[in-house]
Amino acid sequence: MEHFMEIGSQYPQELIENNEMINGHQNAASRKRSIDQRRKMKGLLLAKKKNVSETKSGWIVKGSHGSKHLVTINSEGHYSCSCEDFRNSNYVCKHIHAVRAVESGIILPSISTLEKQLNSLRPHIKECTQNWSAYTNAQSSEERLLFEILKNICSMIIEPTEKKRGRPTIPIQDAIIAMVCKVYSMKSGRRAEHDIEIAYEKGYISRKLRHTTVSDYMIKPEMTSILTALIELVSTPFINIETTFAMDSSGFSTKKHEPWKQFKYGIETKKRKWLKAHINVGVKTNIIAAVAITDSNETDQNKFEQLFTATLENFHVDEQMADGAYCTRDIFEAIDGSGAKPFIPFSDHSTGNPKGVWVWTEMYELFQQNKIEFLKHYHKRNNVETTFHMLKSKFGETLKSTSESGQVNEILCKILCHNICVFIHELYELNVSIDDLFEKKQSMPFMHVVNNKGIHVSYSH
Numbered sequence: 001m002e003h004f005m006e007i008g009s010q011y012p013q014e015l016i017e018n019n020e021m022i023n024g025h026q027n028a029a030s031r032k033r034s035i036d037q038r039r040k041m042k043g044l045l046l047a048k049k050k051n052v053s054e055t056k057s058g059w060i061v062k063g064s065h066g067s068k069h070l071v072t073i074n075s076e077g078h079y080s081c082s083c084e085d086f087r088n089s090n091y092v093c094k095h096i097h098a099v100r101a102v103e104s105g106i107i108l109p110s111i112s113t114l115e116k117q118l119n120s121l122r123p124h125i126k127e128c129t130q131n132w133s134a135y136t137n138a139q140s141s142e143e144r145l146l147f148e149i150l151k152n153i154c155s156m157i158i159e160p161t162e163k164k165r166g167r168p169t170i171p172i173q174d175a176i177i178a179m180v181c182k183v184y185s186m187k188s189g190r191r192a193e194h195d196i197e198i199a200y201e202k203g204y205i206s207r208k209l210r211h212t213t214v215s216d217y218m219i220k221p222e223m224t225s226i227l228t229a230l231i232e233l234v235s236t237p238f239i240n241i242e243t244t245f246a247m248d249s250s251g252f253s254t255k256k257h258e259p260w261k262q263f264k265y266g267i268e269t270k271k272r273k274w275l276k277a278h279i280n281v282g283v284k285t286n287i288i289a290a291v292a293i294t295d296s297n298e299t300d301q302n303k304f305e306q307l308f309t310a311t312l313e314n315f316h317v318d319e320q321m322a323d324g325a326y327c328t329r330d331i332f333e334a335i336d337g338s339g340a341k342p343f344i345p346f347s348d349h350s351t352g353n354p355k356g357v358w359v360w361t362e363m364y365e366l367f368q369q370n371k372i373e374f375l376k377h378y379h380k381r382n383n384v385e386t387t388f389h390m391l392k393s394k395f396g397e398t399l400k401s402t403s404e405s406g407q408v409n410e411i412l413c414k415i416l417c418h419n420i421c422v423f424i425h426e427l428y429e430l431n432v433s434i435d436d437l438f439e440k441k442q443s444m445p446f447m448h449v450v451n452n453k454g455i456h457v458s459y460s461h
């Protein structure tokens with residue numbers, strides 16, 4: 001079931017059917033996706049029914065049973081809601097979806113259309129469908145397109161020529177596609193083998209691969225730079241569309257626990273280990289232009305330069321958004337130096353003293369004296385949160401890999417899937433078919449970039 005209707009984008013007119021059944025059961029991942037879809041649809045219905053009103057303290061959203069909930073936005077642009085759904089799961093609840101729909105001013109279809117769509121998202125208990133061919137068009141086309149596009153871009157990988165004796169090697173293309181297939185399935189180890197077998201049967205990979213082989217590749221640190229290059233590559237069709245970017249980081253948790261000292265009480269406990277994904281996102285489409293994965297101790301500021309530089313390699317940046325964690329003169333200076341404008345909120349103890357960075361003072365004055373104008377730009381930062389939400393709700397936020405290099409690559413596989421899905425969504429928006437894309441590859445900027453650049457890989461066994 002594809003989210004062709006992410007917040008922040010145009011609303012699709014057609015009904016998207018939900019019929020994601022394997023042997024009569026929805027799997028956990030697809031169930032989670034459809035719950036999330038229903039929250040969104042319910043939110044859009046609330047917005048359409050004009051149940052949202054703005055007050056001094058925030059937005060009051062009247063729920064379907066008459067209950068009222070308060071949705072607030074803090075100074076960093078984070079939404080929260082007083083409802084139970086939000087407090088328990090911390091997921092974007094239907095009330096926040098409603099507020100976002102009202103704020104974005106998107107034109108919603110009629111109430112009856114929305115209700116029909118909501119109904120279609122109800123979990124079905126229907127007769128068994130034995131194989132993938134029973135997926136609905138919407139479902140199978142996203143999955144098919146994802147792997148076809150992936151296969152196409154992976155064919156740009158230049159395989160290493162030298163072979164070392166004694167060790168069987170598989171093409172890196174196959175390894176990458178199988179890794180993405182495993183991550184996309186949200187299954188671990190042996191349970192993903194069936195999905196990888198189907199990828200072989202469908203011709204996405206050239207040979208059958210054991211799950212252990214896929215795991216071997218998943219932990220290779222060399223795969224990190226290849227995956228990062230692929231993610232950046234898939235963002236390049238958007239170079240003429242995206243000029244405003246939003247940066248943030250968010251955690252992905254692992255199954256491992258590590259010792260953790262609670263300073264307050266002086267006792268040592270165990271805490272779940274997690275990794276941080278730092279991303280820079282184009283605010284119109286939610287495409288991820290740059291990415292870095294670090295451990296949870298890394299600060300956001302430290303990763304700014306790497307991400308911003310990577311973004312500038314492909315994009316012309318007019319405005320760079322980030323929350324208060326990025327509020328340093330160095331960062332303001334770097335953004336200004338590229339010709340872009342920094343939209344980063346100041347903290348209470350910031351002063352307007354430029355200390356040589358004049359854009360700091362300029363933005364400080366705008367922030368203090370014309371908050372409305374500042375926020376007019378800054379609200380676009382929400383899109384980076386939407387992007388993390390899309391990523392986590394669709395591809396999962398708990399990592400299956402046990403080694404750190406495996407975890408890094410696993411997050412990158414999720415991000416690659418996200419970017420390809422954004423690309424597919426835009427294909428639909430532009431009303432082009434995938435066949436058009438491959439037929440017209442000479443005239444597609446996307447393919448030009450691929451052809452000009454290629455992906456050169458330094459790779460060793």
Ligand SMILES: [Zn+2]
Binds near residue numbers: 082083084085086096
């Ligand atoms: Zn709520």
